Amino acid sequence: ININNKKTELIKILDKYRSKDGSNWDCIIPVSGGKDSTYQVIQMLNLKMNPLCIIATTCHLSSIGRKNIENLKNLGVDCIDLYQIHWPAPPVAVETWIEAMIEEYQEGKITAIGISNFNRTQMQRAYAALTNEGVQLTSNQVEYNLLNRNIENNGLLKHCHDAGVSVLAYSPLSMGVLTGKYTAEKPPLGIRSRRYNPKFLAKITPLLSLLKQI
DSSP states (O other), rough: OOOOHHHHHHHHHHHHHHHHOOOEEEEEEOTTOSOOSSOOOOOOOOGGSSOEEEEEEEOOGSSSSSHHHHHHHHHHHHHHHEEEOOOOOTTHHHHHHHHHHHHHTTTTEEEEEEEEEEOHHHHHHHHHHTTTTTTTTTEEEEETTTTTTTTHHHHHHHHHHHHTTTEEEHHHTTTGGGTTTTSSSSOOTTTTTHHHHHHHHHHHHHHHHHHHHO
């Protein structure tokens, strides 16, 4: 998000969320270290004045370590509550990511370690590497909504539950499609149009109609 163009609108949205006791703030920290992102707004809202607020973000291997110090300064906090590895990103071994995260955890820059977009095998490797160091894997952030229920069928959801790992669902409204905003006559533009084309939107019309009734 380029907040220079939508800063006022974004602040209103986030401030309303906070007024409704919203406490989980998932912000995007750019690998480049730039400041053109939502965490500028989060900093302006002084979220850490509320001890109940939880700041979560994802990271790439290049942003772990030295660059994370810069990210902490930009966020205006001393510690990130939940730091998640954004992608397993082979050929880099899962254990390499975890080793770097553990260093940040031991230095007190991270309260909890999570992962994102890890399949069952990758999650198990991350879980084992953390367990060996006496650290709990907190969460696995994956796409999960009525149009994408893969984690129910491939065993990942059950595996997370059995291991005590929380599932954080991203895109719960399927990029806005489940809101009924888009139709076969009015499909989304840009990259979303590839996935949610008119033919697909026509197919899910009964589901969207039912959601409106609910």
